[in-house]
Amino acid sequence: MSIPSKRxxxxxxxxxxxxxxxxxxxxxxxQVPLGGETILMHALRGVVASDVARQICIAVPKGDTAxxxxxxxxxxDLVDGGPEISVVDGGSSRADSVRAAMAVLEEGTELVxxxxxxxxxxxxxxxxxxxxxxxxxxxxxxxTMPVVDTIKTVAETNGTDTxxxxxxxxxxxxxxxxxxxxxxxxxxxxxxRKAHEAAGLFDDKQSAAVTDDAMLVxxxxxxxxxxxxxxxxxKITTPLDLIIAEGLLEGPLGIRWVEx
Numbered sequence: 001m002s003i004p005s006k007r008x009x010x011x012x013x014x015x016x017x018x019x020x021x022x023x024x025x026x027x028x029x030x031q032v033p034l035g036g037e038t039i040l041m042h043a044l045r046g047v048v049a050s051d052v053a054r055q056i057c058i059a060v061p062k063g064d065t066a067x068x069x070x071x072x073x074x075x076x077d078l079v080d081g082g083p084e085i086s087v088v089d090g091g092s093s094r095a096d097s098v099r100a101a102m103a104v105l106e107e108g109t110e111l112v113x114x115x116x117x118x119x120x121x122x123x124x125x126x127x128x129x130x131x132x133x134x135x136x137x138x139x140x141x142x143x144t145m146p147v148v149d150t151i152k153t154v155a156e157t158n159g160t161d162t163x164x165x166x167x168x169x170x171x172x173x174x175x176x177x178x179x180x181x182x183x184x185x186x187x188x189x190x191x192x193r194k195a196h197e198a199a200g201l202f203d204d205k206q207s208a209a210v211t212d213d214a215m216l217v218x219x220x221x222x223x224x225x226x227x228x229x230x231x232x233x234x235k236i237t238t239p240l241d242l243i244i245a246e247g248l249l250e251g252p253l254g255i256r257w258v259e260x
Contacts, residue, residue: 008110010131012053012083012184013101016040016117017061017090022238028061030117031070032242035249039236040067042120044074050127052113053083055106059090059097098213099196105189112192114213115184121248122184122233129227130186140217141186143229144179151178182229185214195220 020029030040040058047056060067068087075085088104090097098114105112111134113127126143133141154167161168187195195216199207210216214224232248234241 009054009108010052010111011055011057011105011109012047012113012115013098014043014056014058014115014117015094015097017059017097018118023242024239028064031067034120034245038070039120040117041070041074043117046122046124050124052127052131055084057086057088057101057104059088059101062089095199102193109189111186112189113184113186116235118236119183119233120236121245123230126230126233127184130184133225133227134186138225139188139191139222140214140224142214142224142226143182144226145229145231147175147178147180150175179226181212182233185212187217191217191222
């Protein structure tokens with residue numbers, strides 16, 4: 001597998017350390033079965049098929065052996081010249097897992113894509129769009145989809161209104177300016193490391209308010225660019241999400257649609 005010459009040395013971090021409690025399987029989310037394989041295996045196949053990475057680093061739950069064994073088997077099956085694959089113990093939070101993975105990236109790595117294993121069906125073209133935007137000079141890139149629902153801001157009701165409803169609408173967000181954010185999110189590695197170093201100074205409330213790596217980079221004042229994501233890049237979080245993902249796999253267009 002060759003890395004396109006126009007791209008700098010790129011690593012992909014796959015965050016697969018989530019507990020998966022909301023799926024109700026009693027096992028790490030990445031280990032949950034999906035179409036005859038695990039969620040993690042589907043995610044890894046998408047990363048490899050995209051042909052953007054020289055190294056793939058996977059953060060798994062600390063102490064896990066089943067996922068490590070499946071990753072080892074997956075690595076053996078890769079053709080010669082494929083990306084180097086490494087595994088690290090994830091942390092107690094997503095940010096901790098990303099930092100653990102960044103710490104072991106190969107020397108000379110310039111760009112990094114951070115991907116949630118839970119977005120197991122992300123088409124390879126999404127990885128390529130993010131990577132191409134970085135190659136064109138962006139320091140941070142995210143894949144997004146237009147929001148189709150009307151989004152309203154709300155506040156808790158008080159006084160006599162509490163007997164009517166728990167919340168009251170305070171405004172309507174301009175939908176044309178809203179985007180649903182997906183992964184992989186791409187960064188210059190130096191920028192992402194700086195963002196996580198700054199986050200190390202956050203208090204608990206500030207840390208809880210951060211929902212993705214792009215937000216950390218935004219807080220540095222670095223522009224974050226957006227490219228088109230894919231509708232099949234849903235995040236598998238609940239049993240309903242898993243049913244939808246199974247349906248996509250069984251659909252007439254095959255395992256991984258080209259576009260969403």
